Amino acid sequence: MNNLIRSTARCLRSGAAVYNVPGRADGRVWSAPARFLCAAADIQKDLGEMVKKDKVVVFMKGTPAQPMCGFSNAVVQILRMHGVDDYAAYNVLEDQDLRQGVKDFSNWPTIPQVYFNGEFVGGCDILLQMHQNGDLVDELKKLGISSALLDAEKESK
Amino acid sequence: MAVTADHIRDKLTKELEAVHVDVEDTSPNRCAASFKVLVVSSQFEGKPLLQRHRMVNTCLAEELKEIHAFEQKTLTPEQWEKQKSQ
Numbered sequence: 001m002n003n004l005i006r007s008t009a010r011c012l013r014s015g016a017a018v019y020n021v022p023g024r025a026d027g028r029v030w031s032a033p034a035r036f037l038c039a040a041a042d043i044q045k046d047l048g049e050m051v052k053k054d055k056v057v058v059f060m061k062g063t064p065a066q067p068m069c070g071f072s073n074a075v076v077q078i079l080r081m082h083g084v085d086d087y088a089a090y091n092v093l094e095d096q097d098l099r100q101g102v103k104d105f106s107n108w109p110t111i112p113q114v115y116f117n118g119e120f121v122g123g124c125d126i127l128l129q130m131h132q133n134g135d136l137v138d139e140l141k142k143l144g145i146s147s148a149l150l151d152a153e154k155e156s157k
Numbered sequence: 158m159a160v161t162a163d164h165i166r167d168k169l170t171k172e173l174e175a176v177h178v179d180v181e182d183t184s185p186n187r188c189a190a191s192f193k194v195l196v197v198s199s200q201f202e203g204k205p206l207l208q209r210h211r212m213v214n215t216c217l218a219e220e221l222k223e224i225h226a227f228e229q230k231t232l233t234p235e236q237w238e239k240q241k242s243q
Binding site for chain 1: 226
């Protein structure tokens with residue numbers, strides 16, 4: 001945490017220096033070294049916004065259409081079973097800063113990671129167990145999402 | 158140092174006072190980089206799943222840096238008994 005604060009402070013200082021460069025069209029463009037120094041702090045701020053932007057957010061390896069890992073695939077399949085297809089999926093294989101950043105953000109060592117309403121839910125094991133014990137249906141309901149499994153159950157009655 | 162199933166079992170047994178630990182090496186070539194664990198501990202009682210998993214992650218924080226894939230199941234002794242009888 002202290003490191004984060006220190007690097008943020010460094011960012012602010014170098015950011016100010018960049019901002020004062022005369023003739024620069026956009027003062028908010030960071031110079032490369034400043035961007036490097038702030039990468040860790042920036043990504044944490046970005047992640048805070050990313051997880052809140054959509055009701056359901058998944059950080060995974062690959063994409064829902066083409067998962068690159070069995071655990072990420074399992075999360076995609078579970079969500080699909082519940083009829084959840086409108087979610088934000090971020091491919092961590094495309095961005096190494098994001099891959100490490102999201103682990104730091106949630107203090108969770110593995111990918112995939114699932115967020116509901118900005119809150120960390122868990123990884124593949126937790127989502128699978130929530131699916132098995134029925135909690136997932138309830139949690140989706142809290143988000144205003146009616147699980148497709150619930151509809152299927154009603155129809156069969 | 159390669160992480161072994163025995164090492165994981167010992168650590169979970171000691172630090173989480175687990176009464177039962179199953180460790181399965183799930184790495185395709187047995188390179189000890191992929192594990193599946195079942196941990197039974199009374200320390201999990203009254204704690205939600207996320208918190209239980211976090212306890213295991215914390216216990217194995219050092220090892221997880223070396224481990225590529227990690228699956229876990231966390232049960233209380235009571236849940237474990239129930240599951241065994243099923």
